Amino acid sequence: MNFRQTLTHGLWRDLPPFRMVLGLCPTLAVTATAENGLGMGIAVTFVLIFSNMFISLLRKVIPDKVRIASYIVVIATLVVIVELAMKAFFFPLSQQLGIYIPLIVVNCIILGRAEAFASRNPVHLSMADGLSVGLGFSISLTLVGSIREILGVGTWFGMAVFPDSFEPFGFMVQAPGAFLCLGLLLGLMNAWSRRRGEFFIQT
Amino acid sequence: MDLFLLVIGSIFVNNILLAQYLGNCPFCGVSKKLGPAIGMGVAVIFVSTLASIFTWIVYHYLLEPQGLEYLKTLVFILVIAALVQFVEIFIKKQSKGLYDSLGIFLPLITTNCAVMGIALLNIKHGFDFVEMIVFSASSAAGFALAILLFASVRERLFISSVPVxxxxxxxxxxxxxxxxxxxxxxxxxTN
Structure with a gap:
């Protein structure tokens, strides 16, 4: 892949979590509001860019047998940085996201990109890949968060979108709404891809 | 009585998978057939209980006295990864049958959010040692129950006509x- 393809593939062709069905936990858990979704997306993007950078830099040093463990150490260090930075600068958001911030460590997207891309590509490409996949993830999370917040609470980023007479569809902000919303979005995306002649049915 | 409520609460009410969204990747990935789903469920119960015991001890006797609580993310994932490796080697040596049925799920468990999530929740709720063991075992049992039910449903879905x-x-x-x-x-x- 050349530089431009790398920079854009995360935005539609490999858009997580729809095209790469990885990292479902944060997608379901923190998207009760659009703001939380965006916050989580930005945190993951940061970790992705720098984990890809360090792993790409170290790709010739890390022995093949212990590579997964080494990747996990790099990722966990970055997550600790994000955790502390969020507590320092965005305290209310970090309270809202709770244990899902430390759980970025086990987000399969990050380990997946490290293994599939950063371990065999030069630094600038790896960072571009991290940025692109991270941005795609942020967009998806904000989208799911917006749908759930608008239908479930009647607001968007905290601003009221519906008149007072709107009865919020409270089911959407709870667990079943998350699964349902993601499943239907995935179905819509599959239908759209089929119409455009791309083949994308996850099994 | 409190422990009983804790068991019911963590298996049914706050089911780790269906109410707290942890462990969704194996939930979708390994639930196409009933057999592997049972294997995954059992492996998670086993590893999660062990991992919680180790992480709880490390947190309360190593990190807390030194004032290093902020390192828990890094330390926990290392403890879990090391433990999974160790369990894999141990089972491979000790019991061939168990290794054949559980072995392939063990590497997957390192990146299972349910295991890490339960370890973090133990600390967040401030459980003592007994409560911690009960909570971890029953949360993991909740995961096993959900993946089992789900695999049974998916076996039926396979033969029904779903829109493309x-x-x-x-x-x-x-x-x-x-x-x-x-x-x-x-x-x-429960409340």
């Missing part, structure tokens, strides 16, 4: 939503 665009993960997620709705019926049993 919804096939695979999409219909699986919608099904999980309906199951989660059913589990919401347990809310109110």
């Amino acid at each position: 665009a919804m096939r695979g993960t999409a219909i699986a997620l919608v099904t999980a939503g309906v199951m989660s709705l059913a589990f919401m019926g347990f809310a109110g049993m």
